[in-house]
Amino acid sequence: MDVHFLALHEPYQSPEHPVPINATIVHAKTLLHAALPQPDAALIYRCLTEFPDRRPGCVVPLSTLTHELDGGAGWSQVGDWEAVVNGLVRLTRKRECDGMPLGLPTMAATLLGHGPTTRRPDTGSTT
Template identity: 50%
Template sequence: MSQNASQKPVRPVYLLFAHEPYYPGPGSWEINTTVVAAASLLHPRLRQPDGARIHNRLVRGRRVGEIVPLATLTHELDGGARWRQVGDWETVTADLLRLVQERACDAVSLCLPDIARALLCAGPHSQVRTVGPEGGRQSTYGPADRVEVLVEVGRHLARVEVGCPLWPGDGLLPLLQSAPDE
């Protein structure tokens, strides 16, 4: 779909998910976290209708350009108790990662440090505690630190998207109509 030259690209909502680390090629950095446009969840090669239901849940009430960690959705779904009503997030994110690796959609692939990754894998109100290897110095990281990580991911995403939003893939399925109780 082409855009009018006077229009700014629209920044959609994004899904951020952590996964088992992989190395895309010889001499490359470890990739342990990925950001995709929410519309990638509508890709026909993902488990459906799970991907479309997760998309509906992801975009509801979000700001344009918001990056939503999978852990935030889990938190919103009563700590994961309601995931079965929405979809199989494990299969859908595995399918998404395969799409990214096959370049069937755009993504921002990240190598996040352990603490940053842990913060994004924890709920929005969680704390991550560490104990230093020497002397046992304890540190606690919380919601404000998580926000800082998301801001930095957002800056990186903005640099990647200059002039062109992430491509969610081709042949996307239509949006599902939300059920009244969702």
């Protein structure tokens, strides 16, 4: 299935980008790359591609997978998502796979990092 994975990660500086990179989008098939921790990455691939109601072309954040895996309780049956995300960052930085590095604003990263039911916090502003 034509699905993309969005992973938030520790920011890094890159001379090609004017802002720190704190997120990366890759095609789900990238998770089958031999340089990633396997079988963990392949199991994440299955979570991305076999979940009912996925639409072709969608972007699935890591936080959505966590939500779908019973709020994270199911990660122990899937694998070490942190090792997989770190591997994806290494691959994309070395240009060993297609990936889209992103420098997300703090609010966007916060909302994406907390899952599909997160609401923007009330800032107390009346404007």
